[in-house]
Amino acid sequence: GAGVSQSPSNKVTEKGKDVELRCDPISGHTALYWYRQSLGQGLEFLIYFQGNSAPDKSGLPSDRFSAERTGGSVSTLTIQRTQQEDSAVYLCASSSDRGQPQHFGDGTRLSIL
Amino acid sequence: AQSVTQPDIHITVSEGASLELRCNYSYGATPYLFWYVQSPGQGLQLLLKYFSGDTLVQGIKGFEAEFKRSQSSFNLRKPSVHWSDAAEYFCAVDVNAGGTSYGKLTFGQGTILTVHP
Numbered sequence: 589g590a591g592v593s594q595s596p597s598n599k600v601t602e603k604g605k606d607v608e609l610r611c612d613p614i615s616g617h618t619a620l621y622w623y624r625q626s627l628g629q630g631l632e633f634l635i636y637f638q639g640n641s642a643p644d645k646s647g648l649p650s651d652r653f654s655a656e657r658t659g660g661s662v663s664t665l666t667i668q669r670t671q672q673e674d675s676a677v678y679l680c681a682s683s684s685d686r687g688q689p690q691h692f693g694d695g696t697r698l699s700i701l
Numbered sequence: 702a703q704s705v706t707q708p709d710i711h712i713t714v715s716e717g718a719s720l721e722l723r724c725n726y727s728y729g730a731t732p733y734l735f736w737y738v739q740s741p742g743q744g745l746q747l748l749l750k751y752f753s754g755d756t757l758v759q760g761i762k763g764f765e766a767e768f769k770r771s772q773s774s775f776n777l778r779k780p781s782v783h784w785s786d787a788a789e790y791f792c793a794v795d796v797n798a799g800g801t802s803y804g805k806l807t808f809g810q811g812t813i814l815t816v817h818p
Contacts, residue, residue, distance in 0.1 A: 592744070619804065621804070621805065621806075623806075630808060630809075630810050630811065631791065631793075631806075631808035631811075633805040633806065633807070636804045636805050638804060644803075644804060644805065646805075647805065679744055679745070681745075686801075686802045686803075686804045687733060687795060687797065687801070687802025687804070689735065689747050689750050690747075690806060691747065692737075692744035692745040692746070693744050694742070694743055694744045695744055
């Protein structure tokens, strides 16, 4: 498709389990971003990849969160030992370059039981 | 740290009425400015952006926004609201240094728009 694709759309897991969220950006977009949207915190930046540069991880809330981007395309956000406060919608976005408008996927709704 | 404020959490308008959603930012320089719209269960859709130049920018769906440097504001407007405009609207800034973006967006808290028939 032409847009940013995220999977799964919904994920329910038990506290303490690890989860992986996938993002497939728009073809040709060099920049990829992860955000988290929750009722209490609103929309928060998590991590940003630009080409082959080291990612900006300044928004990751703890060392349980990590992300990688393979081959400059698909990205995976991993949350280890999930906690209930990790429940949120995780949004991925991509842009043609840093500073250009970001195009968002529909998100993954993560629920921790 | 930079911040974005959307003073109105919830706005209700009648269909056909005009709309203005407020956004103020706190930052020393002029950031890149964006408005996004989010419908329930959907991601964010870009309505319009301001980088530089003409302070009145046109977007999709009949929306426009005006950048006012003196007020650090970037308010979103629409002359006549349609029922399909009901959604949540987010103002966002992309801080930059000398025109080089830092990449990440800082969002306001969002404004929920309800449209009455």
